Amino acid sequence: MARRSSLSDKEREELIAFLDGELEEEAARALEARLAHDPEIRAEAESLKRTWDLLDYLPRPEPSPSFTNATLDRLSARETQAALRPRPWKRWALAGGWAAALLLAAGLGYLAGRKLAPPPALDPDEELIRNLNLVENLRYYRHVPDLGFLRDLERTELFGEETP
Amino acid sequence: MRYVRLIWLPVLPLLLGSLSEHDKARQRLETLRQQDEKRLAFLRQELEAFKALPPERQKDIRQLHQDLHSLDEKLQKRYWGVLERYTVWLENLRKTHPDRYRQIEETTDPQERLKLIKTLRIQHEMAYLVPEAREMLRRTPEKDWPAIWPRVRRKHREVLQATLRPKPVKPSDKPE
Numbered sequence: 640m641a642r643r644s645s646l647s648d649k650e651r652e653e654l655i656a657f658l659d660g661e662l663e664e665e666a667a668r669a670l671e672a673r674l675a676h677d678p679e680i681r682a683e684a685e686s687l688k689r690t691w692d693l694l695d696y697l698p699r700p701e702p703s704p705s706f707t708n709a710t711l712d713r714l715s716a717r718e719t720q721a722a723l724r725p726r727p728w729k730r731w732a733l734a735g736g737w738a739a740a741l742l743l744a745a746g747l748g749y750l751a752g753r754k755l756a757p758p759p760a761l762d763p764d765e766e767l768i769r770n771l772n773l774v775e776n777l778r779y780y781r782h783v784p785d786l787g788f789l790r791d792l793e794r795t796e797l798f799g800e801e802t803p
Numbered sequence: 804m805r806y807v808r809l810i811w812l813p814v815l816p817l818l819l820g821s822l823s824e825h826d827k828a829r830q831r832l833e834t835l836r837q838q839d840e841k842r843l844a845f846l847r848q849e850l851e852a853f854k855a856l857p858p859e860r861q862k863d864i865r866q867l868h869q870d871l872h873s874l875d876e877k878l879q880k881r882y883w884g885v886l887e888r889y890t891v892w893l894e895n896l897r898k899t900h901p902d903r904y905r906q907i908e909e910t911t912d913p914q915e916r917l918k919l920i921k922t923l924r925i926q927h928e929m930a931y932l933v934p935e936a937r938e939m940l941r942r943t944p945e946k947d948w949p950a951i952w953p954r955v956r957r958k959h960r961e962v963l964q965a966t967l968r969p970k971p972v973k974p975s976d977k978p979e
Contacts, residue, residue, distance in 0.1 A: 764847070766850065767832065767850050769828070770853070774849045775846065775849075777852070777853055778849070778890060779886045779890045780864045781864070782890055782893050784863060784913060785866065785870075787913075788917070789871075793881065793885045795952070796953065798924070799885070
């Protein structure tokens with residue numbers, strides 16, 4: 640069963656820092672004075688030091704010879720991919736640019752076409768063509784105000800096929 | 804959203820129909836140019852006459868044209884018959900009785916105009932009536948002619964049918 644240490648957590652932290660050589664000078668000096676007089680803290684310090692000394696005897700994992708190259712390759716590939724992958728905003732900007740360019744080209748083409756192309760030959764009788772059906776029957780329409788009048792005329796039985 | 808463009812589908816046949824009507828008219832005009840310059844000149848004159856009419860009258864005529872063409876085929880045929888006979892009669896009246904023609908033209912109230920047309924038309928038809936029917940008119944004041952016209956007409960038909968019906972053959976007339 641492990642011996643229960645009477646050191647507080649703070650004292651233990653300071654002791655570890657001292658053993659690691661990371662304690663500030665003033666605090667280190669104070670701790671050294673304590674170590675000289677306090678057997679309990681000295682025992683704790685010795686125990687910790689022994690533990691660390693043992694760590695030096697553990698086998699150290701060695702990286703494989705290709706570790707550096709593989710890591711660098713992987714990093715390089717990741718950076719290249721990131722560089723090549725288009726950003727979403729970039730994609731939209733590109734599409735928008737193309738669309739704007741196409742619209743501009745179409746607009747300019749239309750304007751140029753209108754300006755340069757000769758106007759379509761207009762038939763001198765175009766108005767007559769548009770109203771031909773009506774004009775052909777104007778002889779009949781001009782004597783009748785509307786369809787209601789024509790209906791009344793039909794009811795008189797005076798203009799039927801078998802008159803009288 | 805892509806189905807929004809289908810909204811044009813019902814309109815498409817109308818557009819195509821209108822195009823084809825225009826093409827037909829153009830074709831007809833081409834034929835007139837090649838074969839009937841006189842008729843073409845007359846139609847050009849008619850177009851100018853139409854354009855010279857007041858805008859309201861032009862609108863009415865367009866409406867009448869549209870209304871007539873939207874009737875069902877049977878009714879359209881009947882109305883066209885009436886319209887043609889009425890026009891021919893009116894144009895003859897202008898030549899033979901210009902004063903009566905003018906009277907019709909100057910009567911703007913449709914009902915009054917119709918009454919006048921009836922009276923004048925019956926006067927015209929009198930010449931073609933059988934004596935019995937003509938007698939009915941003679942015994943009636945002119946203003947009442949339109950009212951009794953259906954009866955006069957019936958009488959005319961009855962007499963005509965009786966006259967045209969083959970007479971029964973007498974036994975003595977039979978060949979031996």
